[in-house]
Amino acid sequence: MNEPKGFKSWIFTTDHKKIGVMYLVTAMIFFVVGLLLATVMRIENMDMSRQVIIGPQLYNVAFTIHGAAMVLFWMIPILLGFFANYLVPLMIGAHDVAFPRLNALSYWLYVGSGLIAVLALVMPGRLDTGWWAYPPYSIKTTANIAFYVFAVHLLGASSIAGAVNFITTIVTLRAPGMTWGRLNLTVWGIFGAFIIQLVGVPVLAAGVTLLLFDKYLGTSFYDAFKGGSPILYEHLFWFYAHPAVYVVALPVFGIVSDIISTFSQKKVYGYTSMAAAIMVITVLGFETWVHHLYVASTENWSRVLFMWATILIGVPTGIKTFNWLATLHKGSIDLKTPMLHALGFISLFTIGGVTGIANGSVGFDIHVHDTHWVVAHFHYVLAISMSMLCIGGIYYWFPKVTGKMYNESLGKFAFWLTLIGAMIAFLPQFHLGIEGIPRRYWKVPIRYAGEMRIAAIFSFIAILGFLLTIFNILKSAISGPKAPANPWNSKSLEWQIPSPPPFYNFEEIPVITEGPYEYGKPEGDVKKGH
Amino acid sequence: MNRVIMLIAAQLALFVLPAAAMAKERIPDPAKGWDAHFILLMVISVFVYLVVTIPLLYFVIKYRRRKGNEVGAYIEGNVGLEVTWTVIPLILIALIGVHSWALFNDYRTVPKDCFEAKVIAQQFSYEMISPEGIRTVNELRVPVGPVKLNLTSKDVIHSFAVPQFRVREDMVPGRETYLWFNAKDPGTYEVFCSQYCGTGHSQMLAKVTVLKKEDYDAWVKQNTSEAAASLPPEEQGKKLFESLGCIGCHSVTGDKSIGPTVKGLFGNKTALTDGTEVVVDEAFIKEKVKNPKEKVAKDYQLMMQPNNVMDTDLNAIVAYVKTLK
Numbered sequence A: 001m002n003e004p005k006g007f008k009s010w011i012f013t014t015d016h017k018k019i020g021v022m023y024l025v026t027a028m029i030f031f032v033v034g035l036l037l038a039t040v041m042r043i044e045n046m047d048m049s050r051q052v053i054i055g056p057q058l059y060n061v062a063f064t065i066h067g068a069a070m071v072l073f074w075m076i077p078i079l080l081g082f083f084a085n086y087l088v089p090l091m092i093g094a095h096d097v098a099f100p101r102l103n104a105l106s107y108w109l110y111v112g113s114g115l116i117a118v119l120a121l122v123m124p125g126r127l128d129t130g131w132w133a134y135p136p137y138s139i140k141t142t143a144n145i146a147f148y149v150f151a152v153h154l155l156g157a158s159s160i161a162g163a164v165n166f167i168t169t170i171v172t173l174r175a176p177g178m179t180w181g182r183l184n185l186t187v188w189g190i191f192g193a194f195i196i197q198l199v200g201v202p203v204l205a206a207g208v209t210l211l212l213f214d215k216y217l218g219t220s221f222y223d224a225f226k227g228g229s230p231i232l233y234e235h236l237f238w239f240y241a242h243p244a245v246y247v248v249a250l251p252v253f254g255i256v257s258d259i260i261s262t263f264s265q266k267k268v269y270g271y272t273s274m275a276a277a278i279m280v281i282t283v284l285g286f287e288t289w290v291h292h293l294y295v296a297s298t299e300n301w302s303r304v305l306f307m308w309a310t311i312l313i314g315v316p317t318g319i320k321t322f323n324w325l326a327t328l329h330k331g332s333i334d335l336k337t338p339m340l341h342a343l344g345f346i347s348l349f350t351i352g353g354v355t356g357i358a359n360g361s362v363g364f365d366i367h368v369h370d371t372h373w374v375v376a377h378f379h380y381v382l383a384i385s386m387s388m389l390c391i392g393g394i395y396y397w398f399p400k401v402t403g404k405m406y407n408e409s410l411g412k413f414a415f416w417l418t419l420i421g422a423m424i425a426f427l428p429q430f431h432l433g434i435e436g437i438p439r440r441y442w443k444v445p446i447r448y449a450g451e452m453r454i455a456a457i458f459s460f461i462a463i464l465g466f467l468l469t470i471f472n473i474l475k476s477a478i479s480g481p482k483a484p485a486n487p488w489n490s491k492s493l494e495w496q497i498p499s500p501p502p503f504y505n506f507e508e509i510p511v512i513t514e515g516p517y518e519y520g521k522p523e524g525d526v527k528k529g530h
Numbered sequence B: 001m002n003r004v005i006m007l008i009a010a011q012l013a014l015f016v017l018p019a020a021a022m023a024k025e026r027i028p029d030p031a032k033g034w035d036a037h038f039i040l041l042m043v044i045s046v047f048v049y050l051v052v053t054i055p056l057l058y059f060v061i062k063y064r065r066r067k068g069n070e071v072g073a074y075i076e077g078n079v080g081l082e083v084t085w086t087v088i089p090l091i092l093i094a095l096i097g098v099h100s101w102a103l104f105n106d107y108r109t110v111p112k113d114c115f116e117a118k119v120i121a122q123q124f125s126y127e128m129i130s131p132e133g134i135r136t137v138n139e140l141r142v143p144v145g146p147v148k149l150n151l152t153s154k155d156v157i158h159s160f161a162v163p164q165f166r167v168r169e170d171m172v173p174g175r176e177t178y179l180w181f182n183a184k185d186p187g188t189y190e191v192f193c194s195q196y197c198g199t200g201h202s203q204m205l206a207k208v209t210v211l212k213k214e215d216y217d218a219w220v221k222q223n224t225s226e227a228a229a230s231l232p233p234e235e236q237g238k239k240l241f242e243s244l245g246c247i248g249c250h251s252v253t254g255d256k257s258i259g260p261t262v263k264g265l266f267g268n269k270t271a272l273t274d275g276t277e278v279v280v281d282e283a284f285i286k287e288k289v290k291n292p293k294e295k296v297a298k299d300y301q302l303m304m305q306p307n308n309v310m311d312t313d314l315n316a317i318v319a320y321v322k323t324l325k
């Protein structure tokens, strides 16, 4: 069969690789939107004594769309759209996903949802509810909450379709010999993430639908003065929105293992516990949402119960981190750009991890809930670190997708800008948080003006790093030098075929005899351990 | 051997349950407990961070790819090691959890004989009601000692945060929530709204004033005497302007806020969003209080909610606004 070409071949494609690339491009556009909004907020943070460029109302719109664009239209789509689409069939040895047309539908629903989000930013009635849109505020505000609800609905439909598709693909389309124990850990992470999507998204969709009814149909699910409860919404929202961070984290964990293993030319340490930790987090991730309601009139015993579940997640996460370290031990470490991003990820993620355990402690949280501490924490643990890792992943598979090589020195330079910028940019906010200063404040008390200015300046450096990276990717995609088929000498299946892969991936479905990480395996019998 | 275990157990108990032990003797201070907990968390955090980053840097340097080291060693894993880094984090987490739990119990167990006041939030101000029934806006006055606050909201979800007492709790419409703190020293303490509640969220500030017992009593006496009831209308208007929450959005000093300032407003023309102008007179003010949806001032967003105010009170408010030249 011949590969179709031209513009139409993209619009109507059902090829997982093309869909993946379209996800990549779209998600990067939203990443830039999110970064520009962050720049706007940070410019406003430069001076606490006066309005710099926007007033409080637009500041609120800015963090609403910044949060939504970054989490819903960049992080989740880059991982479950681009990486999942492009890599899963190649990694499990399949021609395509189980339902290729459903796959295309997922993409277009995502685009539709994204367009609505852009409308919510530029149309009158700009969304100022925060990306969480708590009632009664979201019902009382003059902002156009319908944008929010429909964006969530379309994106939810997209996610559920994606989940059904990929879970089926991973379970049924693995090549002969591709046992669960030989799966690339990236696939394990994507598998866990889609299970969370399948279970969580319908709950969120129901929650925002009731919001729509309350606003436009006069129901009172969330109206406390007519027998409803606004706290109900918080539960429905966070039942999905907390596990959503694991939707991002699990594929990221997989990719980190993959990159570290390849660039150390060494087997992933403790493969079984790595895969098991992913599945434990998938399940445990659903038991923690009430930590978002630690000060929201929740029952005292329930706050304590959810504290235990929350901080317990530290255990499987710790196992993963130490296994990454053990993978580096006695490896052959090559600090190419993707590897730098993976190591940078670990160093930022660990700051976010330890401060996350602190947050999870219910006694500690009473003082820092909804303060800048939380903003700092999640930018370290998720926002910056995992965006950085996604960039690392894009660099890593760049030769695979394009058949070309990116610019190594620009890649490294941009990496250091982002790492140093981000490392310092959010430190002052830990301090503001310990002082109890709430987040989502257009202006904080003037005595913190100096610290906020430092935060702003280093944010600009980090943002510049990200933008340079995007420039590097675009430029190399157009005019990069030709890359060899397997420049990293990886053992994983997707690198054993030409780059870019042929239309149908594999001439013949391969038979798998080994896992993806068998670097330097000695001949004959091997004993476990040292 | 037994003695050693006993000693360790005693140490642990002292470390983990200081707050609980204190509770038996005197009123605990969760703010102090928080500070101790914070130190514990920071020690563990720094320890964990170093345990991760030092080996990371060391391995990256030591095992850099060079001639003769093109491929890593073949190691599958080691059950003993993996159990180690499962169990040690578990122990640390158990320690944090138990310590936190004890602190949390202090936070949520209100001591007997607390001073008890009520706070009602609305966009974007707080109304405080003292146990004697005195209403204040954006300033809570309490005597030295433990204070319990019963919190609720009139409109959207807000929050009452007093960082210096290390405490906060959301204020939910239709529900009563609570918090308590130990106000040991007289002084003024900042209050913030920490639940996003709209355009004025970052200006929703207030204060707690802790007074010596005798000062507090004097203040109560002053405000509950006959004198307060027979105030002149503009004074009554001032009180209403504050207690109804108008002041949360309209300054009386000429500063721009969420809404226009009322200083120098009366008798002058003001521009509206629909391009027309209107003279601010008695009728306009009264109409605006009751039905704010119409005639929104130029350059402002409609944020105001209709208020049900008695005519006598309306007259008092107008009298007060007239005085702000």
Ligand code: HEM
Residues within 6 Å of the ligand: A034, A035, A038, A039, A041, A042, A063, A064, A066, A067, A068, A070, A071, A075, A130, A131, A375, A379, A382, A383, A384, A387, A422, A425, A439, A440, A441, A442, A459, A460, A462, A463
């Ligand atoms: C260098 C890049 C970034 C900078 C400088 C930045 C800055 C900010 C700032 C200033 C806020 C608002 C804090 C406040 O006033 O409360 C914020 C909120 C937020 N950011 Fe970022 N951010 C960056 C990247 C990201 C990324 C990559 C993500 C991806 C997940 C992200 C997700 C969020 C979310 C979810 C919020 C919360 C909105 C809310 O709930 O208030 N940010 N960020």
Ligand SMILES: [Cu+2]
Residues within 6 Å of the ligand: B121, B122, B123, B124, B157, B158, B159, B193, B194, B195, B196, B197, B201, B204
């Ligand atoms: Cu508020």
Ligand SMILES: [Cu+2]
Residues within 6 Å of the ligand: B158, B159, B193, B194, B195, B196, B197, B198, B200, B201, B202, B204
């Ligand atoms: Cu607020």
